[in-house]
Amino acid sequence: MKLYFDPQSRSQVAKWMLDEAGADYEIVPTLLRDKAHKRPEFLKINPAGKVPALVDGHTRVFENAAICMYVAEKFPQKQLAPPPGSPDxxxxxxxxxxxxxxxxxxxxxxxxxxxxxxxxxxxxxxxxxxxxxxxxxxxxxxxxxxxxxxxxxxxxxxxxxxxxxxxxxxxxxxxxxxxxxxxxxxxxxxx
Ligand SMILES: N[C@@H](CCC(=O)N[C@@H](CS)C(=O)NCC(=O)O)C(=O)O
Known part of the structure; x- marks a missing residue:
């Protein structure tokens, strides 16, 4: 997985989630000060032009809430979300x-x-x-x-x-x- 990340941003939320899940991922520096989040190649990942974004093979995920839900589902053994069908x-x-x-x-x-x-x-x-x-x-x-x-x-x-x-x-x-x-x-x- 690749995390498109600026350390001085909400990217830290997605990183926290990945770390809690024990995920193996690569950080792709995407610095706001360089306007990397507005480059055409990044807009193909997150059309909103904001960090963070996560790429997992052919899957792209943007918005922290979506990233957190995606990561929780990818690592069910970590029990970071109540499973589908459970009362919670x-x-x-x-x-x-x-x-x-x-x-x-x-x-x-x-x-x-x-x-x-x-x-x-x-x-x-x-x-x-x-x-x-x-x-x-x-x-x-x-x-x-x-x-x-x-x-x-x-x-x-x-x-x-x-x-x-x-x-x-x-x-x-x-x-x-x-x-x-x-x-x-x-x-x-x-x-
Ligand atoms: N609700 C979004 C917020 C993302 C967001 O606003 N990121 C800011 C950095 S903290 C950003 O990329 N701002 C640059 C811009 O909008 O041009 C999420 O949780 O992913």
Whole structure:
């Protein structure tokens, strides 16, 4: 597998997932500062012109949530996702989509100090997203109890990213969860 990667970017989310899965992969440096993500050959992999992207033989995957789900499926023995047909599967799929459809834009709005009261835009504000994450986390330690999954990579990485940019969740329960995730031996790193 090849991971198209810029260390100073959300590419670290996909890398974290690959590392947790123990995957064997090659990093293809795709630096934003070189505009490598806008070159025609890269746009054939990710038409959106964003990193990360993953290529596995003839399969190409873009968007971190899709990459995480793909990797979890490729390494079922690592149990990084509830298997199809299991009772937790629906909640898992929901959290994977929620991470990127609601939490990611809400976190971005918060960092960029964008305020909109128009709920018609399709995503929530960051405080409400934190409420939802706290509810889903329950007693933890992870979103699926003692089992670490791709949902922790996607949800957790949003808060790790937020922290890296100087944000604070001001939620002790979320902060403790993020500390736990960052303390994992293969936890997400920056730079
Ligand atoms: N939702 C996307 C976000 C990817 C994304 O926004 N990547 C940024 C770097 S952090 C990027 O490539 N930006 C360059 C651009 O949009 O031109 C994902 O999770 O893969």
């Amino acid at each position: 599967r629906g909640r898992y799929l929901s959290l994977m989509v929620y991470s990127t459809a609601q939490l990611e834009p809400a976190m971005g709005d918060s960092l960029l100090k964008i305020q909109s009261k128009n709920s018609a835009r399709g995503w929530t504000n960051f405080e409400q997203a934190k409420d939802a994450v706290e509810r889903e986390l329950g007693a933890g330690p992870y979103l699926f109890g003692t089992r670490f999954t791709a949902a922790d990579v996607m949800i957790g990485s949003m808060f790790i990213w937020h922290r890296a940019f100087g944000g604070r969740s001001n939620r002790p329960k979320i902060d403790a969860y993020i500390d736990r995730l960052q303390a994992r031996p293969k936890g997400m790193k920056f730079g």
